[in-house]
Amino acid sequence: MRSLHRGWFLFLLLFPFLFTETAGETAPNFFPLAEIKPGMKAGCHTVLRGDKIESFPVEIVGVVEGSGPVRHFILIKFTGDRPGISAGMSGSPVFIENRLAGAVGYGFTNADPRYGLVTPIEDMLKLWDKPVNLGREVYYFQRGGLDGFTGVAFGEKNTGDLFLQARPVATPLLLSDPNPRAFRLLSASLPEDLVFPVAAGSQARAKRKNEEERNFLPGGSFSVLLADGDYQVAALGTITWIENRRFLAFGHPFLNRGVVEYGAGGAYIHDVINSNIMSFKLGTALPVRARVTRDRGAGVAGELGTIPQTVKVSTRVLDKETGREGEYSFQAIRDEQLLPGLALAGVLSFIDRTLDRIGPGTATIRFKVTGENLPAIERENIYYGEDIAVAAISEIGRFLQLLTDNEFLQVKIDEIAVGIEITAERLRARLTRLDLPKKEFYPGEELTVTGVILPFRGEEVDVPLEVKIPEDFSPGEWILSAHGSSYKITVGEEEEEAGEIPEVGTEEGLEDLESVTSLEELVKKFLTRPANNELVVEAYPLYPPEEPGDDYAESSSGKKWTVPTNYYLVGEKQVIVKVIAEEATENEENGEENTGVSGTKSAP
Structure with missing residues (x-):
């Protein structure tokens, strides 16, 4: 026991120095940015199939410098048989002389796909210490360069043809159900330029423990899970660095939300799919066994051994015409901005799976929301629509948005239980x-x-x-x-069109709730309508x-x-x-x- 105490004392004594950047000094397993020169040979580690980490040769082309929070980026070129950067390679570590230099983070819209930008490891290590948000900046070549270009421009700044136009390497968003209507419910809170939806069935998961362990290695495939279970939403990327049960990944922001609590797990890569726009990895997310706690300009950071707080979403759907019945559930992250969209997308997916049709009908819907700081919440209503699946979920979405946007206190939702009975009758x-x-x-x-x-x-x-x-x-x-x-009294408002995907952020029809003075009163007024x-x-x-x-x-x-x-x-x-x-x-x-x-x- 005494030796254990001595070990902890030494760890705590040395811990502040593990992640401290001082001029001219870098940890022995990191390659200093100041020593990187054009023409150097390096290796990029990533997974292209299964969970095998492979190394691909790259060459250092130059270093760009700007005034943004991330001061420098390293321009690289893939020189072997690898055709270039694929979506899902975000975070792939780049090693020079077996020392980590940084992570693949950006590609270009106006250059050969073999070229990319590496986010230096020094900046990624700052993710735990202070916000690093990449602005719309222009970076000039400090060392080396690419013929015909003066530097690199981020964002939408109009810099003409003299600058490489950088964009984050797109993140495949793995969806267990590729239902485009369900994805529309998620898209309002997801950046269009950072993620794109990819169908990925959960039945192909590799669940063996040793496979999960291998995934959390530099260069191993990695997933950020927003929802897991019968409905899954997971972003695919690559682990950059791991030490003392802390890890770094992506090399660019995921949702750029700062301090967060997302689920994290490994991933199994089925193949790399070629595309005229950008090739992408097709994979399956493995179960949650860690959490992401930082999501900023230089990447994402997290820790192993802990998992995020989640909300259970359970749904029972009965099609009264066919007698088909389905019971589903999944866990969604307890995030006020993302939860309404995740819950609605999952419920819509479950309705479509059970009905196996899109068309008119009438639905009786009951929902119950429970949480440690919430009053009793139960509601029953009837809905009709030309697209009954969409019509049925509109009130749930508005109510969840009302809860998560309330001005009185932060709600801690534990479970959302939904029961839906649908008939094709036009009642x-x-x-x-x-x-x-x-x-x-x-x-x-x-x-x-x-x-x-x-x-x-x-x-x-x-x-x-x-x-x-x-x-x-x-x-x-x-x-x-x-x-x-359902009739709107206010002059000028029109009844919501049947089949229209409800916007989660809308406050339509909730104007009478503005005078309330507590969360309990807010809930009561809504439920008694x-x-x-x-x-x-x-x-x-x-x-x-x-x-x-x-x-x-x-x-x-x-x-x-x-x-x-x-x-x-x-x-x-x-x-x-x-x-x-x-x-x-x-x-x-x-x-x-x-x-x-x-x-x-x-x-x-």
Whole structure:
């Protein structure tokens, strides 16, 4: 035990110096940037098939220098049979004289694919210490160079033909389901120029422990997992360096989010697919066994032996027409920006797998969200659409976005459970008429409002709703508006088109939640909104008061009554009614008393 304590003491004593960069000094296993010269021979380590790490010859062409946070990059050229850089090689380590110089990070849009830029290891080691975000900078050749070019330009800066236009080596985003509609739900939070979707089935995983261990070596294939299970989303790259259970990879940002918590695992490479734009590695991500904690300009960094916090997303889908039923689940990273898109993409994938069709229908959907700092959350609703799979998930997406964007506290969601029953029947009805027994009422009077609805290819159905005029309604003309809950009252807004992929970031229809003062109130207001199968009747003054102190101001404008139906309701009808003052009916009441007539008071 004493020797163990002594070992830890020496490690802690020396630890600050392991990652400290001082002028003219570099750790013995790193090749100093200052000593790199054009013409030097080097080797790039990467995996092209399976998990075998191979070395490919490269030549140092030059070193560029700029004013960005990453001050230097190393220009290299592949000189052997290797045709050039492929997507998925991000992070492939480059060794000079068996010492690590850096990682492949960038290719060019206007040059031979055999050329690329290496991010120096000195800058990658800073990932744990301070932010390094690559800006839109211009770098000039400090040593060496390429004929016809003055330097390298990053980003979209217009530098003409004198500069190599650098871009990060694209990262293949492995999807267990290549459903393009599901990917659209992810794309809003993913940088288009850094990732591209690639189909990769999870059934081909290599699960042997020794294979997983071999993957975490410099040059070994590496995956960043955002979701894992029946739905998988994983980015493919290469390990650059590993020591003391810490690792570096990619050589450029993944999502450039700074301090993060992504899953990390090895990867198995099936082959390299040739492409006119850029060849790419086709692979399968291995299970999570580490986590990425930094995602910045010089690459990603993480640690072995720990895994990220995740959210379980479970889904049950029943197709009532065929009787086919599916139960699915996956783990998504607990990231407020990415979770809504990941959850929606997974659920949409599960619906499509079960239905095996795209088309109209009606869905009853129930969802439950649990977490250590969340109130009880359960919701049931009905949806109709020409693309029912897409229509069914819209409210889940909006609600998750509402939770993750709330201004009160950071939510800690543990599980999202979704149940969906879908029928091909078009259980949609349009409100065609609103019938009232009369047009004049006094405060407190009860009446039956009848909404007449027309189901899709059916006959009209009467939907009665009992309404009591509130006692505080001021005399005058009022609007009774009847509609389905999916109808947007605000002038100028249009009903969402059937089949449209819901935008996760939208706040459409949530304007009434802006006045809340706590997360609990926010959740309650959202969950108590009418369901889409409810007939809603609301009352508003025909002539709203101009002065805030007017009697109308505090009256019950916006009073709401609801009744459920068997249909997804659309459409809106309005009727103008008149509320009569109590004094206006006094003579009538006296007349009834004189003649001995008794009963419920009623306006004429």
